[in-house]
Amino acid sequence: MPKKPTLKKLTVHALRGAMQPVEIEFHKPLTLIYGENGTGKSTLCDALDLLGNQKVGSVEGRGLGTTNVYWPSIEKTKGDIYVELETKSNTWRATVSTKNVNINPSTDVPSVHVLRRAQILDLIQANPADRFKVIKPFIDITEIEKSETELRSLLNTLEKEQTEASTRLGENRVTIESYWQRLANSKGSVFEWARQETQTNLDGFDNEISKLRQLEHTLNNVKREQQNYQQAQENLTKTQTEVTQEQQKVETITQQALPGTKEVLEILQAASRHFSSHPIVEKCPLCESSEFANGLPDKVAQKISQLNILDRAIVSKKQVDAKFSNDQNKKESEGKKLTETITALSQNIEDCISFSLLQESKTQEIISILKQQLSNSIDLISSPILNQAIDSLIGTINQRRDDIANYKGEINGLKSALQQYDTNIENQRASSILLPALRQALQIHEIQRKQFVDDILSKIANEVGRLYELLHPGEGLNKIALMLDPKKKASLEIAANFFSLENAPPAAYFSDSHLDTLGLCIFIAIAALNNLENTILVLDDVLGSIDEPHVERLVEMIYSETERFMHCIITTHYRPWREKFRLGQLRNGQCQLIELGKWSHSNGVSIGVKGAPPVDELRKLIQANPQSLQLICASAGVLLEQICDFITEKYECSVPRKKHGHTLGDLLPSINNKLLAALRTETKKADGSYLNHTLGSKLEELKNISSTRNIFGCHYNVLSQHLPEQDAQRFGQLVLEVAECLICPEEGLPSSDRSGSYWATKDETLRLHPLRKPS
């Protein structure tokens, strides 16, 4: 069943050659617009270009700069332009503002692909980068390429890290071995030793160091306090001597003085103290006599001065006594402190007794000396012996502390090296698991990407090859390849096999005609990658340099391929196409022919008389009232000639050879009686069954009245005025009946012998029997 058209109507207003509004109604999904050059074919293509692509391609690439100033028709402005496309489901309207093309509604606008004759070689002759732009929308996978780059970068980083981890592992191993050699003298297994060694609890060492430090501190205290005590003892002894000396001094002065001097001095000193608080003396405070009372304080002071030597000796004696008392206290205090520190030292030694240091004989010997000294009364301790013992013990303690600190440093270093070793082993293990997965992921990524792009390019190339083979069967030029240049970004190469040459650039070897058809095939193949149901394919006068033998195949190919699209519009100025269409030699049922009349300034693009097929024209003439017998016979004669030409060619009938074609008089007699008797057709009905028609009797009758065509239709002939009108009507009617039996309105003449039993149209809507002329 022929496909119903999706497009309904195109209206073009004030665009390019559309001086007056142009309306085209679509009745079939393939529209052939025929017109001579300058009739407005490209204007109609531009209208669809404007709607689908917001541009007018026919004025691009002509060195015009900004082209939108050339879009309006003469004497119109951009604001006057509009294009309206009506489909079964929606209507879109394109308008032009100062800078933009606006489409309303802007959603679900059909995709329009326009190929013009001027562009047909662009894809082939363009540089690889420009060529890539054409297919970029179908293979633009920028985001995927970015993802792949990141994945590859991750893989490289991890592989580098793994290599570095291996190097570091070697270094860690060397470090651990050096500890093993130093601390264990290379005994046992390196790592067993290392792991055991790093399990050592260093807290015990901290405790030992703490207690040894306390012991050292106490030893120093003992030493210092013993010195202090000794000093106090010495001071006391010295003061004791001074006391004795001062005592002797007082006694000597006292003995040298009058008896009772000392007591007198004491009385005078007491009186002096009294007079200092009672300066007015009226009588002696002792005898209460007022005699000699006057000047008494001065007399007392004078007497005291005379007795002062004794006084000073007594004062000095008192001071020395006080100092002696202090020294005595000091000695007692230092003694007490020393005793307490000695007790603390004994405890500290006890606290450290379990340490290996104190187990050593040398240390025990020192401690023994120390204990012996300290067990004496503090007055009997020998400072030199004590100090030597203490210094010796402190030296030993310091040595031990240094040893412990060094050991701890070694163990911590070993621990660190072992931890790094274990971390690197773990990292290497994790990497060894992750890396294969990453490599596989990258491989999948790369394969899928290449496959995806190759599939699309291969799909296009295969499609191009298939289409090309339809146009150039058996020429062996269908091995087309599209390749991305791996060395360049966004670069597309086209290559083809040309005889012994493989992957040759077509532009270097193909003829212009072959390049034209190749360009067309590539365009159709790329357009077919879109959503076909929403794609309008527009081929604007693309036959160009294609030579005659290929045109029929090209037209057939276009008919077949364009069925897949939403709609296809083809413009042409190629007259044979129009004539073949009119004569039913093409599959007319699928195609609507629109003929353009002459363009004029006042009318613009004019839709001319629609090119109806001859069968339809003849039918119309027969049905007309009044009838034109001349037109009926002329039209029927041409149609009968076409039918006879077809039959004699298919059945290889013997026709007289003539230089300028054949007339009806040559063709009809060539169909012999046996063939006439056998000729029959079958037309397919709506239910799929076939209706049988015999042609022989009608053609036989036409043989007999064929002269009617010339009498009525071709020449001035008086005889025509005497013959009955029914003869002319009968001639026309018979031709129409034969034509209706032999030419399918949808698919034309039955030209295919694929069945092997009969001739048939493409979809077997009409069959012609027999296949061969009966012998």
Added chain:
Amino acid sequence: MTNPSERLMTKIIQQLQAEQILTEQEANKIAGKILSGKIRAEDWRLAIELSMDKGDQNAEETHP
């Protein structure tokens, strides 16, 4: 109609899932980042590591 990147990403993700390199959950997380063009190397690492961890957990649950 989806764009080429989207169609290709679907194929890649499906294949990575089929090869058990990505879990469905991680695939869904990473898909958006790929399509936005903002995926980083560390996103890939995290997705694959988490998928491997999940795979290990499943294996342990199946074969305790």
